Amino acid sequence: MKNLAQIFWLILVLNFAAASGAQQMSIKLPPDNAAAQVKDGSGDDTVRRNCTICHSTDYIVTQPHLDAMHWQAEVQKMINVYGARINESDAKVIADYLAKNYGPQERKKEEKVGGGKR
Numbered sequence: 001m002k003n004l005a006q007i008f009w010l011i012l013v014l015n016f017a018a019a020s021g022a023q024q025m026s027i028k029l030p031p032d033n034a035a036a037q038v039k040d041g042s043g044d045d046t047v048r049r050n051c052t053i054c055h056s057t058d059y060i061v062t063q064p065h066l067d068a069m070h071w072q073a074e075v076q077k078m079i080n081v082y083g084a085r086i087n088e089s090d091a092k093v094i095a096d097y098l099a100k101n102y103g104p105q106e107r108k109k110e111e112k113v114g115g116g117k118r
């Protein structure tokens with residue numbers, strides 16, 4: 001009987017030690033790669049907040065430069081096809097930002113600066 005009580009206490013003490021040893025872990029992810037960072041500009045926060053949940057901004061910066069209509073369709077595709085939960089006003093801010101910073105006008109500028117090489 002005495003032995004049983006000792007075993008019982010031993011199990012209790014071991015359990016307590018295991019429980020107090022379990023600490024909360026935090027994981028720090030590396031930052032997005034530098035080439036994939038979206039440009040600063042009005043609406044960039046809205047883009048980062050809504051468009052990096054499922055994938056990095058690689059998908060945005062590596063796209064061919066689209067016009068406003070196509071960027072708007074791209075944002076709608078994320079919502080309708082992939083289920084992105086983006087409200088209407090954010091969707092508009094995002095489409096405007098993308099058309100402005102990754103639109104056909106920007107491509108012309110980059111071609112001039114880079115001498116047409118990409």
Ligand code: HEC
Pocket residue numbers: 047050051052053054055059060063074075077078082083084085086094
């Ligand atoms: C709910 C998840 C989700 C969110 C949020 C999301 N995307 Fe996507 N996105 C996807 C998936 C899935 C793909 C397709 C991946 C593949 O084909 O490998 C994709 C692909 C893309 C592509 C590549 C072209 C294409 O049409 O496949 C672009 C550009 C893109 N996303 C832009 C955006 C932008 C801009 C936002 C913010 C408005 C956004 N995504 C938010 C899921 C999401």
